[in-house]
Structure formats: structure tokens, C-alpha cells
Amino acid sequence: MGDRSLEDNAKILKLLGDKTRLAMLGLLMINECCVCEFVDIFKMSQPAISQHLRKLKDAGLVKENRRGQWIIYSLNRENAFFPMVRDVLKHVPSQEEKFIWLEQQGLRISCD
Amino acid sequence: MGDRSLEDNAKILKLLGDKTRLAMLGLLMINECCVCEFVDIFKMSQPAISQHLRKLKDAGLVKENRRGQWIIYSLNRENAFFPMVRDVLKHVPSQEEKFIWLEQQGLRISCD
DNA sequence: TAAACATATAAGAACTTACTTATATAATAA
DNA sequence: TTATTATATAAGTAAGTTCTTATATGTTTA
Incomplete structure (x- = not known):
């Protein structure tokens, strides 16, 4: 049954529900x-940020x-669920x- | 800031993450x-089903x-988040x- | 090399979730 | 009216989540 895939979607x-x-x-x-x-953007502790990123990485989303x-x-745009994430x-x-805001505060690190 | 709306989306x-x-x-x-x-489809207790439906109803999704x-x-197709749910x-x-399967088991109640 | 910076990991606490069983409510059928 | 069926609610429990603080790892700079 396709319930395995449904479970993966869930x-x-x-993960997106936070x-x-x-x-x-x-x-x-x-x-x-x-x-x-x-950390600057969310005004949240560094470990809390790291832990959220870990979850996203474990799922292959980033x-x-x-x-x-x-x-x-x-973003890992190769991930099977990327199209769903994009649509969401x-x-x-x-x-x-x-x-x-980050730029205005002079806190920007990574540039494109 | 639009973070209230982001929070509502989350x-x-x-809810969809189950x-x-x-x-x-x-x-x-x-x-x-x-x-x-x-209850028949998910082979789950009736209270468990009721509680899931309650959450969906409280959110206005059903x-x-x-x-x-x-x-x-x-489905409540008038809900503001219905388009997102549809896309998901x-x-x-x-x-x-x-x-x-439900029909084959002779368990179908609601007909369209 | 030592100090400072950036990030990850570990352990634990508070809260939330998704069930369970028991019971209440509401509609129908005998 | 009583029994049956369908559903909701309440209370409790086990597991999961999301922070916290403390510490470890890896990189850069002095």
C-alpha cells in the first residue's frame, strides 16, 4: 500500500509545522x-537553531x-519532497x- | 510583522504532519x-478518530x-488555508x- | 600556541501529542 | 420505553518535542 509514502509526506x-x-x-x-x-534573525539560542537545522538536514531538506x-x-533542491516544500x-x-533587517543591522554574512 | 500569519500556516x-x-x-x-x-479505514479506536477530527474541525479545515x-x-473549502491544503x-x-476497499467490505455509509 | 569565534552535541526539564479506557450524549429501532 | 448504534468528551499515560545549560569540536586570529 502507498501508506509508506503518505507517512513520509507526513x-x-x-517538520514544516514549526x-x-x-x-x-x-x-x-x-x-x-x-x-x-x-541566531540573529530568530533571536534564539545557538543550540536551538542548530537542533532545528539538524532536523531539516536529517530529512534531506537542507x-x-x-x-x-x-x-x-x-536548500537541497534535489530532495524528493522539494516540490512539495516549494508549493507549501x-x-x-x-x-x-x-x-x-539582517543587512540593516550589519549582520549579513553569506552573500549571493 | 507577518509572523502571525507564518505561525498560522505552521x-x-x-495538523497535516500526522x-x-x-x-x-x-x-x-x-x-x-x-x-x-x-474507524473502519484506519482500524483505529473511535475516540482516537473523533479526536483527530476535532482538531481538524477546530482549525476550520473540516x-x-x-x-x-x-x-x-x-472539507471546508471556504477556509483561508484550503488552497494550501489542496496544493499539499x-x-x-x-x-x-x-x-x-471500504466499498468492497460493504462498509460504505455516506454516498455522493 | 593560546584566545576567540562558530557550530555541534549531550543531558535534562517543561510542555505537547496521540493514544488508551471509561463514560456521556444523541438518534434510531424494537 | 428500552436497547442499540454512532459519536463526543474526560481523564490518564507513554512517548515525543523543544527548549535550556554545559561542554565538545573545529577554524581563525593574535
């Missing part, structure tokens, strides 16, 4: 981002790339203002 | 359905209609086989 949706992770994905849809930027001392996270994010308010 | 996605509720919505996208049919002794649940379900395997 797992991805559960406002921090949903916003993270919204941000990554616009641009890659490093951990310390997420990938990491070390750039010097920073670890830059980006079309219904979610744009997170662009958060990048703008 | 709440809906959290395989039983996700399948329920997939079924309701095809046809309305009563509680006892859900509505109920009494038909005699049965309470028939259907496009990425989820069809639940139609569950209705077919």
Missing part, C-alpha cells in the same frame, strides 16, 4: 544562510557547506524582510 | 466521510453535518483505494 509536513523551521525554509528559498544569521569558520546552509512556501508570507 | 502544517489526519484530508478531498467509516445517527465530515495533497498519494 514526516516532512511535521514556525521557526518554516521560516528557515522560507529564508533558504531566497538565499543560503549561516547558523549565526539564523545541506551544509563549510565556508571558513561558518557553516552555510542551503508559495502560501507562506515571504521571509525577505528578515534578510533586509 | 499550525495548519502541524499520517492519520493527512490521509483523512486526502479522503475528504475525494468524498465526504462519516466517523465510523474512518465541517460536520448530522445525517440521522451519523455525522458526516466534509497534490503531492500526497491518492487515498481513493481506501474508499474502494
Whole structure:
């Protein structure tokens, strides 16, 4: 039965069902981002941010790339569930203002 | 900030992030359905089913209609998040086989 | 090399979730 | 009216989630 696939979909949706992770994905849809930027944006402890990113990485939704001392996270557009995530994010308010705010604070690290 | 709306989106996605509720919505996208049919389909206790439906109803995603002794649940297509739910379900395997199975078992109640 | 910075991991606490069993409510049928 | 059927609610429990603080790892800079 196709219930295995349904279950996989549900797992991805559960990951999206947290406002921090949903916003993270919204941000990554616009641009890659490093951990310390997420910390500034969400005003959340660094371990809390790391743990959210770990979940997204374990699901294969994001990938990491070390750039010097920073670890830059980006969307994994090859993931089987990426099309669903993209479609979900079309219904979610744009997170662009958060990048703008980051830039205004002089806290921007990763540039495109 | 638009974070209130983001949070609302996340709440809906959290509801979809459970395989039983996700399948329920997939079924309701095809046809309305009563509680006892859900019980047969998911082979789950009646209170468990009722509690899942309650959450979907509290979020405004489904509505109920009494038909005699049965309470028939259907999608609330007027809900602000319905378009997102519809788009999500496009990425989820069809639940139609569950209705077919129900019919084969002679357990179908609600007809369209 | 030592200090500072960026990130990850571990352990634990508070809260939430998804069941369970028992019981209440409402409609129908005998 | 009584029994049966369909559904909801309540209370309790086990497991899961999301933080916290403390610490470890890896990189850069002085």
C-alpha cells in the first residue's frame, strides 16, 4: 500500500509545522544562510537553531557547506519532497524582510 | 510583522504532519466521510478518530453535518488555508483505494 | 600556541501529542 | 420505553518535542 509514502509526506509536513523551521525554509528559498544569521534573525539560542537545522538536514531538506569558520546552509533542491516544500512556501508570507533587517543591522554574512 | 500569519500556516502544517489526519484530508478531498467509516479505514479506536477530527474541525479545515445517527465530515473549502491544503495533497498519494476497499467490505455509509 | 569565534552535541526539564479506557450524549429501532 | 448504534468528551499515560545549560569540536586570529 502507498501508506509508506503518505507517512513520509507526513514526516516532512511535521517538520514544516514549526514556525521557526518554516521560516528557515522560507529564508533558504531566497538565499543560503549561516547558523549565526539564523541566531540573529530568530533571536534564539545557538543550540536551538542548530537542533532545528539538524532536523531539516536529517530529512534531506537542507545541506551544509563549510565556508571558513561558518557553516552555510542551503536548500537541497534535489530532495524528493522539494516540490512539495516549494508549493507549501508559495502560501507562506515571504521571509525577505528578515534578510533586509539582517543587512540593516550589519549582520549579513553569506552573500549571493 | 507577518509572523502571525507564518505561525498560522505552521499550525495548519502541524495538523497535516500526522499520517492519520493527512490521509483523512486526502479522503475528504475525494468524498465526504462519516466517523465510523474512518474507524473502519484506519482500524483505529473511535475516540482516537473523533479526536483527530476535532482538531481538524477546530482549525476550520473540516465541517460536520448530522445525517440521522451519523455525522458526516466534509472539507471546508471556504477556509483561508484550503488552497494550501489542496496544493499539499497534490503531492500526497491518492487515498481513493481506501474508499474502494471500504466499498468492497460493504462498509460504505455516506454516498455522493 | 593560546584566545576567540562558530557550530555541534549531550543531558535534562517543561510542555505537547496521540493514544488508551471509561463514560456521556444523541438518534434510531424494537 | 428500552436497547442499540454512532459519536463526543474526560481523564490518564507513554512517548515525543523543544527548549535550556554545559561542554565538545573545529577554524581563525593574535
